Amino acid sequence: QPVLTQSSSASASLGSSVKLTCTLSSGHNKHIIAWHQQQPGKAPRFLMKVEGSGSYNKGSGVLDRFSGSSSGADRYLTISNLQSEDEADYYCETWDDNSWVFGGGTKVTVL
Amino acid sequence: EVQLVESGGGLVKPGGSLRLSCAASGFAFSGAWMNWVRQAPGKGLDWVGRIKSKTDGGTIDYAAPVKGRFSISRDDSKNTLYLQMNSLQTEDTAVYYCTTAHLSVYDTDYWGQGTLVSVSS
Numbered sequence: 001q002p003v004l005t006q007s008s009s010a011s012a013s014l015g016s017s018v019k020l021t022c023t024l025s026s027g028h029n030k031h032i033i034a035w036h037q038q039q040p041g042k043a044p045r046f047l048m049k050v051e052g053s054g055s056y057n058k059g060s061g062v063l064d065r066f067s068g069s070s071s072g073a074d075r076y077l078t079i080s081n082l083q084s085e086d087e088a089d090y091y092c093e094t095w096d097d098n099s100w101v102f103g104g105g106t107k108v109t110v111l
Numbered sequence: 112e113v114q115l116v117e118s119g120g121g122l123v124k125p126g127g128s129l130r131l132s133c134a135a136s137g138f139a140f141s142g143a144w145m146n147w148v149r150q151a152p153g154k155g156l157d158w159v160g161r162i163k164s165k166t167d168g169g170t171i172d173y174a175a176p177v178k179g180r181f182s183i184s185r186d187d188s189k190n191t192l193y194l195q196m197n198s199l200q201t202e203d204t205a206v207y208y209c210t211t212a213h214l215s216v217y218d219t220d221y222w223g224q225g226t227l228v229s230v231s232s
Contacts, residue, residue: 032216036156043208043224044156049216059219091156098172100146100158100212 002028004092004103011109012082020077020106022092029073031094038105039088047090050075084110113137113221115209120226127199127230133192133209133223141187142166144212147194149205150225157205159183159194161212176202199230 003025012018024031035047048058048068056068065083069076079086087110092103119131133145144167147159160173162183171183182195192209206225213220 032214034220036222038156043222045222046220049218051216055216057217057219089155093156095212095214098161098170099174100148100161102148102156102158105155 001096001099002031002094002101004033004094004101006090006092006103006106008104009107009109011111013111014082014084016082017078017080018082018108020079020090020108022075022077022103024073024075024094026073028094028096031096033075034093035068035075035077036091036093037088038091039085044091047077050077079108082110086110113211115211115221115223117207117209117223117226120207120228122229122231123199124232125199125201125230128195128197129199129228131194131196131207131209131226131228133194135190135192135209138211138221140190144214145183145185145192146210146212147181147183147192148208148210148222149203149228150208151202151205154205159207162192196228199228201230204228204230 005023030052032051034049036044038044046059050056050068054070065080067078089105091105114136116134146161160183163170180198184193208225209223211220
Protein backbone atom coordinates (compact mmCIF):
# COMPACT_ATOMS: atom_id res chain seq x y z
CA GLN A 1 0.00 0.00 0.00
CA PRO A 2 1.42 3.42 -0.93
CA VAL A 3 2.28 6.09 1.64
CA LEU A 4 2.15 9.80 0.83
CA THR A 5 4.40 12.34 2.55
CA GLN A 6 3.69 16.07 2.65
CA SER A 7 5.36 18.93 4.51
CA SER A 8 3.13 20.15 7.32
CA SER A 9 3.25 23.81 6.36
CA ALA A 10 4.28 26.29 3.69
CA SER A 11 4.06 30.04 3.41
CA ALA A 12 4.55 32.65 0.73
CA SER A 13 3.75 36.28 0.13
CA LEU A 14 0.61 37.60 -1.52
CA GLY A 15 1.10 37.58 -5.29
CA SER A 16 4.04 35.16 -5.22
CA SER A 17 4.12 31.42 -5.98
CA VAL A 18 4.29 28.36 -3.76
CA LYS A 19 5.09 24.78 -4.80
CA LEU A 20 3.76 21.95 -2.63
CA THR A 21 5.27 18.47 -2.74
CA CYS A 22 3.66 15.08 -2.24
CA THR A 23 6.12 12.17 -2.19
CA LEU A 24 5.08 8.61 -2.99
CA SER A 25 6.67 5.77 -1.07
CA SER A 26 9.21 3.45 -2.67
CA GLY A 27 7.83 1.29 -5.44
CA HIS A 28 4.84 3.51 -6.12
CA ASN A 29 6.37 6.28 -8.22
CA LYS A 30 4.08 5.57 -11.19
CA HIS A 31 0.90 6.27 -9.21
CA ILE A 32 -1.56 8.98 -10.18
CA ILE A 33 -2.31 11.32 -7.30
CA ALA A 34 -5.10 13.81 -6.70
CA TRP A 35 -4.79 17.20 -5.01
CA HIS A 36 -7.60 18.55 -2.85
CA GLN A 37 -8.00 21.97 -1.24
CA GLN A 38 -9.77 22.48 2.09
CA GLN A 39 -10.45 26.08 3.05
CA PRO A 40 -11.13 26.77 6.74
CA GLY A 41 -14.50 25.42 7.87
CA LYS A 42 -15.35 23.97 4.46
CA ALA A 43 -15.46 20.55 2.85
CA PRO A 44 -12.50 19.53 0.70
CA ARG A 45 -12.63 20.37 -2.98
CA PHE A 46 -10.98 18.42 -5.80
CA LEU A 47 -8.32 20.41 -7.65
CA MET A 48 -6.59 18.06 -10.08
CA LYS A 49 -5.03 14.70 -10.78
CA VAL A 50 -1.34 14.44 -11.64
CA GLU A 51 0.31 11.44 -13.27
CA GLY A 52 3.91 10.31 -13.27
CA SER A 53 4.58 11.85 -16.68
CA GLY A 54 3.79 15.25 -15.21
CA SER A 55 0.57 15.76 -17.12
CA TYR A 56 -2.39 16.85 -15.04
CA ASN A 57 -6.12 17.39 -15.40
CA LYS A 58 -7.97 19.96 -13.33
CA GLY A 59 -11.52 19.96 -12.07
CA SER A 60 -13.99 22.37 -13.60
CA GLY A 61 -13.71 25.88 -12.25
CA VAL A 62 -10.19 25.42 -10.93
CA LEU A 63 -8.32 28.58 -11.75
CA ASP A 64 -5.34 28.75 -14.11
CA ARG A 65 -3.19 29.80 -11.14
CA PHE A 66 -3.19 26.13 -10.04
CA SER A 67 -0.95 23.71 -11.92
CA GLY A 68 0.56 20.28 -11.41
CA SER A 69 3.81 18.57 -12.29
CA SER A 70 5.83 15.50 -11.42
CA SER A 71 9.39 14.27 -10.99
CA GLY A 72 10.11 10.67 -10.04
CA ALA A 73 8.19 9.88 -6.88
CA ASP A 74 7.30 13.53 -6.28
CA ARG A 75 4.05 15.14 -7.35
CA TYR A 76 3.73 18.90 -7.17
CA LEU A 77 1.02 21.48 -6.86
CA THR A 78 2.05 25.00 -7.78
CA ILE A 79 -0.11 27.99 -6.89
CA SER A 80 0.87 31.14 -8.76
CA ASN A 81 -0.11 34.72 -7.95
CA LEU A 82 -1.04 33.62 -4.43
CA GLN A 83 -4.25 35.15 -3.10
CA SER A 84 -5.69 35.33 0.41
CA GLU A 85 -8.37 32.77 -0.49
CA ASP A 86 -5.63 30.24 -1.26
CA GLU A 87 -4.88 30.03 2.47
CA ALA A 88 -6.04 26.48 3.12
CA ASP A 89 -4.99 22.91 3.77
CA TYR A 90 -3.92 20.93 0.72
CA TYR A 91 -4.08 17.14 0.68
CA CYS A 92 -2.77 14.65 -1.83
CA GLU A 93 -4.45 11.29 -2.31
CA THR A 94 -3.69 8.08 -4.16
CA TRP A 95 -5.02 4.55 -4.42
CA ASP A 96 -4.15 1.00 -5.25
CA ASP A 97 -6.18 -2.16 -5.86
CA ASN A 98 -8.07 -2.13 -2.58
CA SER A 99 -7.26 0.97 -0.58
CA TRP A 100 -7.05 4.74 -0.77
CA VAL A 101 -4.61 6.87 1.19
CA PHE A 102 -4.19 10.56 1.95
CA GLY A 103 -1.09 12.53 2.77
CA GLY A 104 -1.02 14.37 6.08
CA GLY A 105 -1.79 17.70 4.41
CA THR A 106 0.10 20.96 3.97
CA LYS A 107 -1.20 24.14 5.56
CA VAL A 108 -0.54 27.09 3.27
CA THR A 109 -0.26 30.53 4.85
CA VAL A 110 -0.39 33.68 2.74
CA LEU A 111 1.87 36.34 4.21
CA GLU B 112 -24.39 19.92 -11.58
CA VAL B 113 -22.93 17.11 -9.48
CA GLN B 114 -24.23 17.02 -5.92
CA LEU B 115 -23.43 14.70 -3.04
CA VAL B 116 -25.50 15.31 0.08
CA GLU B 117 -24.73 13.40 3.27
CA SER B 118 -27.20 12.97 6.11
CA GLY B 119 -27.71 10.89 9.23
CA GLY B 120 -24.99 12.23 11.48
CA GLY B 121 -25.54 13.01 15.14
CA LEU B 122 -24.61 12.24 18.71
CA VAL B 123 -24.40 8.59 19.71
CA LYS B 124 -23.12 6.78 22.80
CA PRO B 125 -20.09 4.49 22.65
CA GLY B 126 -21.16 1.06 21.44
CA GLY B 127 -24.07 2.52 19.51
CA SER B 128 -24.93 2.49 15.82
CA LEU B 129 -25.68 5.04 13.14
CA ARG B 130 -26.44 4.89 9.42
CA LEU B 131 -25.24 7.64 7.12
CA SER B 132 -26.70 8.31 3.68
CA CYS B 133 -25.26 10.12 0.69
CA ALA B 134 -27.73 11.22 -1.99
CA ALA B 135 -26.07 11.63 -5.38
CA SER B 136 -27.25 13.58 -8.41
CA GLY B 137 -25.88 15.07 -11.62
CA PHE B 138 -23.82 12.07 -12.74
CA ALA B 139 -24.17 8.36 -13.56
CA PHE B 140 -24.18 7.09 -9.98
CA SER B 141 -24.67 3.43 -10.88
CA GLY B 142 -21.39 3.40 -12.81
CA ALA B 143 -19.37 5.24 -10.19
CA TRP B 144 -17.07 3.87 -7.54
CA MET B 145 -17.68 5.68 -4.26
CA ASN B 146 -15.60 6.36 -1.14
CA TRP B 147 -16.37 7.32 2.42
CA VAL B 148 -13.71 9.58 3.95
CA ARG B 149 -13.65 10.99 7.49
CA GLN B 150 -11.93 13.83 9.28
CA ALA B 151 -11.57 13.89 13.05
CA PRO B 152 -11.68 17.37 14.66
CA GLY B 153 -8.51 19.28 13.82
CA LYS B 154 -7.00 16.32 11.96
CA GLY B 155 -6.38 15.27 8.37
CA LEU B 156 -8.40 13.17 5.96
CA ASP B 157 -8.72 9.42 6.50
CA TRP B 158 -10.12 6.93 4.03
CA VAL B 159 -12.91 4.76 5.48
CA GLY B 160 -13.87 2.49 2.61
CA ARG B 161 -14.78 2.08 -1.05
CA ILE B 162 -17.54 0.35 -3.00
CA LYS B 163 -17.15 -0.41 -6.68
CA SER B 164 -19.97 -0.18 -9.18
CA LYS B 165 -22.06 -3.32 -9.65
CA THR B 166 -20.79 -3.65 -13.21
CA ASP B 167 -17.26 -3.78 -11.79
CA GLY B 168 -18.25 -6.42 -9.25
CA GLY B 169 -19.50 -4.24 -6.39
CA THR B 170 -16.41 -5.09 -4.31
CA ILE B 171 -16.14 -3.32 -0.97
CA ASP B 172 -12.89 -2.61 0.88
CA TYR B 173 -12.40 -1.01 4.28
CA ALA B 174 -9.67 0.72 6.22
CA ALA B 175 -8.27 -1.37 9.05
CA PRO B 176 -9.72 0.77 11.93
CA VAL B 177 -13.32 0.23 10.76
CA LYS B 178 -13.18 -3.28 9.27
CA GLY B 179 -15.76 -5.54 10.90
CA ARG B 180 -17.67 -2.61 12.41
CA PHE B 181 -18.65 -0.48 9.40
CA SER B 182 -20.53 -1.59 6.31
CA ILE B 183 -20.87 0.23 2.98
CA SER B 184 -23.75 -0.38 0.60
CA ARG B 185 -25.45 1.33 -2.31
CA ASP B 186 -28.94 1.54 -3.80
CA ASP B 187 -28.51 2.48 -7.44
CA SER B 188 -32.28 2.78 -7.90
CA LYS B 189 -32.22 5.62 -5.37
CA ASN B 190 -28.79 7.03 -6.32
CA THR B 191 -27.83 6.67 -2.69
CA LEU B 192 -24.73 5.45 -0.85
CA TYR B 193 -24.86 4.23 2.74
CA LEU B 194 -22.47 3.76 5.64
CA GLN B 195 -23.71 1.57 8.47
CA MET B 196 -21.59 2.16 11.57
CA ASN B 197 -21.81 -0.28 14.47
CA SER B 198 -19.90 -0.59 17.76
CA LEU B 199 -19.00 3.08 17.55
CA GLN B 200 -16.04 4.29 19.57
CA THR B 201 -15.07 7.79 20.70
CA GLU B 202 -12.26 7.76 18.12
CA ASP B 203 -14.89 7.47 15.36
CA THR B 204 -15.93 11.06 16.10
CA ALA B 205 -15.42 12.91 12.81
CA VAL B 206 -17.04 14.61 9.87
CA TYR B 207 -17.89 11.92 7.33
CA TYR B 208 -17.74 12.73 3.62
CA CYS B 209 -18.83 10.73 0.61
CA THR B 210 -16.77 11.19 -2.52
CA THR B 211 -16.58 9.79 -5.99
CA ALA B 212 -13.59 7.50 -6.57
CA HIS B 213 -12.72 7.69 -10.24
CA LEU B 214 -9.42 6.04 -11.15
CA SER B 215 -8.77 7.82 -14.44
CA VAL B 216 -6.60 10.90 -14.48
CA TYR B 217 -9.19 12.44 -16.79
CA ASP B 218 -12.08 12.16 -14.33
CA THR B 219 -12.97 14.80 -11.76
CA ASP B 220 -13.83 13.65 -8.27
CA TYR B 221 -16.46 15.29 -6.09
CA TRP B 222 -17.02 15.74 -2.35
CA GLY B 223 -20.16 16.10 -0.33
CA GLN B 224 -20.50 18.74 2.38
CA GLY B 225 -20.05 16.18 5.15
CA THR B 226 -22.06 15.08 8.17
CA LEU B 227 -20.78 15.18 11.75
CA VAL B 228 -20.78 12.04 13.89
CA SER B 229 -20.05 12.56 17.59
CA VAL B 230 -19.50 9.53 19.81
CA SER B 231 -19.66 10.45 23.46
CA SER B 232 -21.22 9.25 26.70
